[in-house]
Amino acid sequence: MQLNRFVSWLAVTAGFMASSLAAADFDQQRFPDEKEWRVIVSPYVWAASLKGNASLAGFDTDVEVPFSDTFDHLDLAFMGNVEVTNGTWGAFIDLQHVKTSQGEELQSQQLDLGITMNTVEGGIYYRAYEAALGGETVFGQPRRLSVEPLIGVRWSQLKGTVEALGRKVEKQSDWWDPFVGLRVNLDLSDRWNLFTEADIGGFDVGSKFTVNAQSYLGYRTMMLGQPTILRAGYRVLYQDYETNDFTGNRFRWNVTQHGPVVGLSMQF
Known part of the structure; x- marks a missing residue:
């Protein structure tokens, strides 16, 4: 039971962190004729819940964890990205860090579990198609529909710490995932914008x-005198990762993360 809980919390942290809400989530603000x-x-912030299954140390467990459970054990979290663009080409890097901890009792002994997940994602995109929709945004830009293919790679690192009976054991796993995708930006009005992205x-x-x-x-x-977009939406991410764990048995992470996302993008 305790091991299954540990696997579930591994999956919770991964879902909270897995992949990124890439810099692609935010529409690039271009002023006319500027390159x-x-x-x-x-x-x-991505408030992700998880559903799927995971395996660790030869044990299989179902994963069905709401975001509220992750939040109850959250110690530290940071999510953000930085993007550079000239309106045609762009590059982004996304950094994510989440640390959770919880205490359990196992056979009258205190068992402390700690999970840390670090994710670094980077990529490039190209504005392959653009169509004028008429009128301007509040930033003085023509309203547009744009289509942008993208390619990137994501590095994920998962650290698990177990402390009991005066002993502390730490194990970790990391892996790389390349991806390709497409994103679409649509100016609905002078203020409202719709962004959609999908990748595999x-x-x-x-x-x-x-x-x-x-x-x-x-x-x-406008915030602090800078053009800003406030965003709210929803994200779904499915991952199927498998390797050998520290016991020599199969470690598998076959989980779908889903939940609301809120954030902002400020241009300098």
Whole structure:
């Protein structure tokens, strides 16, 4: 039972962190005729719940954990990305860090479990298609529909710590997942924007297969004198990763993470 809980919390943290809410989540703000490189800073929060199954140390367990359970044991979390773009080409890097801990009793002994997940994602995209929709946004840009293919890679690292009877054991696993995808930006009005992105990855390089889909409604405004988009939406991410764990048995992470996302993107 305690081992199954440990596996579930491994999956919870991965779902909270897995992959990224890529910098692609935010519409690049371009002023007319400007092609110089600009920087976009985007903090966000993904409140992910998990459903699937996982295996660790020869034990299989079902994973069905709401975000509220993760939040109850959360010690520290940071999610954000930085993007540079000239309106045609762009590159992004996304950094994520989540640390959870919990205490349990096992046969009258205190058992402390700690999970830390680090994810670094980077990629490039290209604005392959653009169509004018008429009118301008509140930032003085023409309203547009744009389509942007993207390619990238995601590195995930999972650390698990167990402390009991005066002993502390720490194990970790990390893997790389390449991915390819497409994102679409649509200016609904002078202030409202719709962003949708989908990508697939893994390809047996790291995970066997991954699928990511996300969509966000954005509102343009000014914050601290800078053009900013406030975003709210929903994201679904499926990952199927398998390797040998520290016991020599199969470690498998076959989980779908899903939940609401909120954030903002500020251009400098």
